Amino acid sequence: MNRVMQSVSGLLVLGISAAAIALATAQDNTPGKPFEPRQGQPGKDVIWVPTPEATVQKMLDVAKATPDDYAIDLGSGDGRMIIAAAKRGIRGHGVEYNPDMVEYARKKAAEAGVSDKATFIQGDMYEADISKATVLPLFLLSENLERLVPNFLKLKPGTRIVINGYQIYGWQPDLTTQAEGDCGYWCTVHLYIVPAQIGGAWRIGEQTLTVKQEYQKISGTLGNQPIENGVIRGDEVSFSIGRTEYSGRIAGGEISGRTKGARSDAWSARKG
Ligand SMILES: C[S@@+](CC[C@H](N)C(=O)[O-])C[C@H]1O[C@@H](n2cnc3c(N)ncnc32)[C@H](O)[C@@H]1O
Known part of the structure; x- marks a missing residue:
């Protein structure tokens, strides 16, 4: 499958209609105008759909994230996971392939007054060094997560991976729960706790x-x-x-x- 098709199929899997795909693709940002992200815009391995705020908060609650943690979001979009964590005093960074989104997330972190705790790196999530993470709040497709599993299993035992909606193939969540309130289609949260390797x-x-x-x-x-x-x-x-x-x-x-x-x-x- 080529990249465009991958983006389109990701979009459909993420519950966005074909009409919205066409709209997100057609409404390109005009040069000179400040960049504004559009729900459904293409991404390298998955399109951008933001996690609803209620679900972001639930994910951080489920992870029992505290200021002793370090959070990393892979495919960080507009930065909302890492910015929400920073508002709770948790340091972290997002890795995002789209440079416009990286700039946008930095701007949002500055507006929220948390640039000291929430930073953003332009890069490919599959290449990212995630060894510092103790919490990974993620919104990715199961196929993306599957490719990341070897990296997850190298993390410190006890690291919490909390995922909006999608599960990791073959790995049963330690907990599945629901966000309440205004979370639309994206209310389910899965928690995976990285186990020590004792085979x-x-x-x-x-x-x-x-x-x-x-x-x-x-x-x-x-x-x-x-x-x-x-x-x-x-x-x-x-x-x-x-x-x-x-x-x-x-x-x-x-x-x-x-x-x-x-x-x-x-x-x-x-x-x-
Ligand atoms: C479904 S959105 C999730 C955004 C954010 N984490 C949230 O929950 O609101 C996925 C994001 O991953 C980005 N992305 C896609 N492929 C990527 C890759 N290989 N490396 C880094 N980011 C990627 C997209 O540009 C998009 O912003």
Whole structure:
């Protein structure tokens, strides 16, 4: 599919009619006039549709974003996610391919008096360094998100990815909820918490813990006993083996915690 078609199909997927596509494409900004974004205007990999304000606020609430966080929006459009975060005292930046949108977002941040906290970079979201992010409020198509998954999984465990509307293929959200009020078609918010990566072999005393991981879900064995109900939330893991429940924290190639149920004990596992 060529780029124009990609934009058009993105537009249709984003719930914009073919008539609106034609309008957004036809009403090009006149030279000399200040740039004004138009809903449905083409973008490199997805068109611009803004997240309704009520949904932006819900996304930041769901992420439990605080001034200790650093927010990055990939495909930041007019900057509203990062500007709303900055108004809550959260530093962050947006990455946007369209240079006019970048300038526009900078102007909006200045008008809101948050240019010190909210900055915008012109660039391709697939190339962006997102390693600083602890919160990613996003509005992208599932196909865009799928390409970004390898980058998401490298983020610090516990980083929250909150998405307007779309889900990441194959990765079940940790939470799905609805914004209230004036959010139109775009009220659903999905939360994904980046899990620590613990797939592979671990030693618990003399036994081998073998872990198979699929996003935040784990299965596997301890010796020859199967792991059940295995879940990772950020850097915390829990699973059960028979009637014993294991919970622990993952840090620096070690998991340590306690068991409860049939046995109540401290336990630890080492990678390898
Ligand atoms: C659906 S809009 C979301 C805007 C904003 N995040 C919001 O929620 O209001 C997607 C944005 O991604 C931008 N975009 C498309 N492809 C991109 C790419 N490869 N890199 C960076 N930005 C891109 C578009 O120009 C558009 O502004």
